[in-house]
Amino acid sequence: MAHVDNRVAVVGAGYAGMAAAVTLAEHGIPVTVLESGPVPGGRARRVVSHGHELDNGQHIFVGAYSELFRLMRTVGVPSDALLRIPLEIRYADGFAFRALWLPPPLGLLAGLLAARGVPLAERLGALRFIAALRRSDWRLQPDITVKELLDRLGQHGRMRHYLWGPLCVSALNTPLDQASANVFLAALRDTLAGGADASDLLLPRVDLSRLFPEPAAEFVRAHGGDMRLGTTVRDLVSLKTQFQKIIVAVGPHQLKTLLPDLANDFTYQPIYTCYLQYPENTRLDFPMVGMAEGLVQWVFDRGALLGEKGRLACVISAQGDHQQMTQDEVAATCDRELRSAFPALPSPLWTRVIAEKRATISYTPGLKRPEVRTPITGVFLAGDYTDPEYPPTLEAAVRSGIRAAELALSSAS
Numbered sequence: 001m002a003h004v005d006n007r008v009a010v011v012g013a014g015y016a017g018m019a020a021a022v023t024l025a026e027h028g029i030p031v032t033v034l035e036s037g038p039v040p041g042g043r044a045r046r047v048v049s050h051g052h053e054l055d056n057g058q059h060i061f062v063g064a065y066s067e068l069f070r071l072m073r074t075v076g077v078p079s080d081a082l083l084r085i086p087l088e089i090r091y092a093d094g095f096a097f098r099a100l101w102l103p104p105p106l107g108l109l110a111g112l113l114a115a116r117g118v119p120l121a122e123r124l125g126a127l128r129f130i131a132a133l134r135r136s137d138w139r140l141q142p143d144i145t146v147k148e149l150l151d152r153l154g155q156h157g158r159m160r161h162y163l164w165g166p167l168c169v170s171a172l173n174t175p176l177d178q179a180s181a182n183v184f185l186a187a188l189r190d191t192l193a194g195g196a197d198a199s200d201l202l203l204p205r206v207d208l209s210r211l212f213p214e215p216a217a218e219f220v221r222a223h224g225g226d227m228r229l230g231t232t233v234r235d236l237v238s239l240k241t242q243f244q245k246i247i248v249a250v251g252p253h254q255l256k257t258l259l260p261d262l263a264n265d266f267t268y269q270p271i272y273t274c275y276l277q278y279p280e281n282t283r284l285d286f287p288m289v290g291m292a293e294g295l296v297q298w299v300f301d302r303g304a305l306l307g308e309k310g311r312l313a314c315v316i317s318a319q320g321d322h323q324q325m326t327q328d329e330v331a332a333t334c335d336r337e338l339r340s341a342f343p344a345l346p347s348p349l350w351t352r353v354i355a356e357k358r359a360t361i362s363y364t365p366g367l368k369r370p371e372v373r374t375p376i377t378g379v380f381l382a383g384d385y386t387d388p389e390y391p392p393t394l395e396a397a398v399r400s401g402i403r404a405a406e407l408a409l410s411s412a413s
Contacts, residue, residue, distance in 0.1 A: 006029065006030065006244075007029075007030050007031070007032065007242070007243050007244065007245075008024055008029055008030075008031050008032070008243060008244075008245045008246070008247065008408055009031070009032050009033075009034060009239055009242070009243040009245070009246045009247070010024075010031055010032070010033045010034070010246075010247045010249055011034050011233045011236075011239070011246065011247065011248045011249060011250060011258065012033075012034075012035060012042060012248070012249035012250040012251075012382075013033050013034075013035035013037070013040035013041070013042065013213060013217070013227070013229070013249075014040070014041060014042020014043060014044065014045075014213070014249060014250075014383075014397065015041070015042060015044060015068070015212060015213065015394045015397040015398055015401070016042070016249040016382040016383050016384065016397040016398065016400050016401040016404075017033060017035070017040075017042070017247070017249030017382065017401060018033070018040060018212065018213045018216035018217065018220075018401065019067075019068075019071055019216075019382075019397065019398040019399075019400075019401030019402055019405070020247045020249060020382050020401035020402070020404050020405040020408075021033050021216065021217075021220045021225065021401075021405075022071055022074060022075060022216050022219055022220065023071075023401065023402050023405035023406065023409075024225075024405050024408070024409070025219060025220050025223035025224075025225055026074065026223075027409055028223070029409070030223075030224045030225055030226075031220060031225040031226075032225065032226040032228065032243070033217070033220060033225065033226070033227050033228065034228050034231045034233050035227070035228065035229050035230075035231065036230070036231065036232040036233075037229065037230070038229055038230055039209045039213075039214070039229070040209055040213035040214060040216070040217055040227070040229070041056075041208055041209040041213045041214075042213075042249075042251070042397075043056070043057070043251065043356060043359060044056070044057060044059055044208040044394055045208055045209045045213070046207040046208060046209040046210070047354065049352050049354070050350075050352065052275075052352065053207060054207075054273075054275055054352065054354065055204075055207050055208045055273070055313075056208070056273070056354050056356060057208070057271050057273050057315075057354070057356055057359065058273055058298070058300050058313050058315050059204065059208065059394060060170065060201060060202075060203065060288070061082060061201070061202035061203070061204070061394070061395075062191045062198065062199060062200065062201060062202065063084075063191075063194070063197040063198045063199060063200035063202065064190040064191050064194050064198040064199070064395070065202075065393070065394070065395040065398075066395075067395060067398050067399050067402060068212070068394055068395050068398045071212065071216070071398060071402075072211075072212055072215075074219070075212070075215040075216045075218070075219040076215055076218075076219070077211065077212060077215050080205065081204065081205055081206050081210075081211055082202040082203065082204060082205060082211075083202065083203045083204075083205050083287065083305060084200050084201070084202050085200065085201045085202075085203070085287070086098065086099060086101075086199075086200055086201075087099040087108075087111070087191075087192075087199040087200060087201060088201070088286075089162075089163065089166075089290060090285075090286050090288075090289055090290065091117075091162060091289065091290035091291070091292055092289050092290065092291055092292075092299075092341035092342065093117075093292060093293070093341070094116065094117045095115070095116060095117035095118065095158065095162040095290070095292070096115065096116040096117065097111055097112065097115040097116070097162075097163060098111050099111040099199055100114065103196070104193075104194070104195055104196055104198075105130075105192075105193060108130070108192050108193070108199065109127055109130065112126045112127055112130070113127065115159075115163075117158065117162070118157075118158045118159055118162070119157070119158070122157050122158055122159045123159070125154055125155065125159065126155070126159050126163070128153075128154070129153050129154070129155050129164075130192070130193070132153050133153075133185060133188065133189075133193075134193065136185075138185040138186065138188065138189035138193070139182060139185060140181050140182055140185070142365070142366070143180055143181060143182045143365035143366050144181050144365055145176065145177055145178060145179060145180070145181060145364075145365055146164075146168045146172075146176045146177075146179040146180070146181050146184050147176040147177045147179075148181065149181040149184070149185075150164055150165075150176070161292060162290065162292055166290060166292075166297060166298075167184075167187075167188075168184050169297065169317050169318050170297070170298070170317060171183075171184065171187040171391045171393065172184060172187075172360075172363040172391045172392070173269045173271060173317050173318050173359060173360040173363070173391075173392060174269055174318055174360075174362050174363045174364065175318050175319060178362055178364050179363055179364070180363050180364055180365045180366070180367060181365065182365070182389070183363045183367075183389065183390070183391050184391070186389045186390055186391070187390070187391050187393075201288070203287055203288060203300070203305050204305065204306070205305050205306055206306065207306070233258065234257065235257075235258065236248070236258055236259070236376070236379060240378070240379075244378050245378045245379075245380070245408045245411070246378060246379045246380070247379075247380045247381075247382055247401075247404045247405065247408060248374075248379060248380070248381050248382070249381075249382040249383055249400075249401060249404070250383070251358065251383065252264065252266050252361055252370075252383065252385045253266075253268070253358055255370075259374060259376075259379070259381070261375065262370050262374060262375075262381065264368070264370065266361040266362070266385070267361065267362040267364075268357070268358040268359070268360065268361055268362065269317075269318050269319055269358075269359060269360050269361070269362050270318070270319065270323060270355060270356060270357045270358070270359055271315065271316070271317050271318075271355075271356045271359035271360075272315075272316040272322055272330060272353060272354070272355050272356075273313055273314070273315055273316075273353070273354045273356075274296075274313070274314040274316070274330055274331050274334040274351060274352070274353045274354075275302075275311060275312070275313050275314075275351065275352045275353075275354075276311070276312050276313075276314065276331070276334060276335055276338065276348040276350075276351050277310060277311050277348055277349045277350045277351070278310040278311070278312065278345060278346060278348055278349065279310050279346060279349070280303075280309035280310040281309075281310065282303070282309075282310040282312070282345065282346075283301055283303055283304060283309075283310075284299070284301040284304070284312070284342075286301075287300060287301050287304045287305055288300050288301075289301075289341075291314075291337060291338075291341060293337075294333070294337040295316055295320070295321070295322055295330070295333050295334065295337060296314040296315070296316060296333075296334050296337050296338070297315055297316060297317055298314070298315045299312050299313065299314050299315070299338060300312065300313040300315070310349075312338065314334040314337075314338070316330075323357075327353040327355070330353045331348075331351035331352075331353050334351075335347070335348055335351065359392075360384070360385075360392035361385050361392070363391055363392065369385060369386055369387065369388055370385070370386055371386070372386055372400065372403050372404050372407055373407055373411075378408075378411070380404040380407050380408055381400075381404060382397075382400040382401045382403070382404035383397060383400055384396040384397040384400060386400045386403075387399060387400055
């Protein structure tokens with residue numbers, strides 16, 4: 001049995017917690033993961049509703065997620081678990097943009113110039129926008145909102161409506177008039193201005209728990225660790241008697257219980273996902289289609305991605321009128337908007353709305369992030385909200401878990 005001073009506890013089995021656990025296991029450290037839920041994954045997990053296995057949200061990955069993909073390879077996730085598509089954005093009403101097969105950044109610039117459904121003047125304006133961001137080295141001082149950034153650099157009209165605005169809300173889960181320009185620019189820098197394949201879209205072909213957290217749990221067990229699902233940690237005092245080092249990888253709203261001195265008065269943004277099951281022969285022309293005029297922002301063809309034939313998933317990110325609706329009203333609105341965009345759609349066989357009301361914190365200008373190292377000796381913090389510059393993506397969660405594990409490994413007992 002391992003000595004107590006060599007054991008590490010990870011509280012929370014989301015992507016941050018499992019990234020920390022895998023990093024520790026790689027270094028031969030016996031790790032115990034404690035998770036209150038029945039499956040690992042945290043805010044990106046599999047749920048069962050009325051006999052149907054669903055994800056609690058729909059995540060888009062990009063080629064720049066280097067640390068997540070590295071850990072996925074480490075724990076043995078097969079490459080076909082993600083569908084890789086060179087950057088392409090299609091809307092139901094005809095707008096389309098895709099990066100062309102040219103060396104970066106020429107592929108992006110040529111793609112912007114060739115975007116469909118946008119006046120030439122706006123396409124040229126988008127090129128000037130990218131050039132201005134490059135000159136600023138993708139950073140502003142002081143930070144401002146994304147709305148102010150777009151206004152300042154003349155990004156109005158259709159390019160803002162179809163591209164910059166939706167990219168901001170998708171990445172930061174925060175409305176344009178509240179969202180931090182610097183966090184948005186960090187996302188653009190690593191994707192649209194990144195190297196070859198950095199802007200590729202990667203869409204999950206398995207549920208979010210199977211995509212990484214469950215293979216990571218098997219990796220931890222195979223390396224002498226322990227996974228304790230259905231185990232709620234209510235305080236760190238008793239845990240400190242068993243483990244010299246603890247990584248707390250829970251949602252920020254849970255810090256009030258475990259680390260009250262670090263609890264911040266964050267504001268939160270929701271993500272609603274509405275599943276609509278249509279007859280099995282229902283399918284979209286592309287796995288992910290944008291919706292620009294109503295409640296629905298993106299719709300995913302789960303049949304094309306996961307083999308769930310006829311099942312469409314509508315995503316509504318950030319705050320809005322939908323928060324005042326009942327789930328039945330949200331589902332009816334999604335169905336109405338889908339059938340307006342795709343007139344051949346029949347009525348759905350069933351619907352299910354999953355509302356993550358505190359999916360992320362609001363990523364506002366100058367937001368202060370908590371440090372990974374806490375005032376308590378041997379206790380470290382992980383979570384997407386601890387990343388010093390990145391938006392609330394699963395890549396940010398994974399990076400935070402790796403940072404926390406590396407600090408735990410390097411710190412004196």
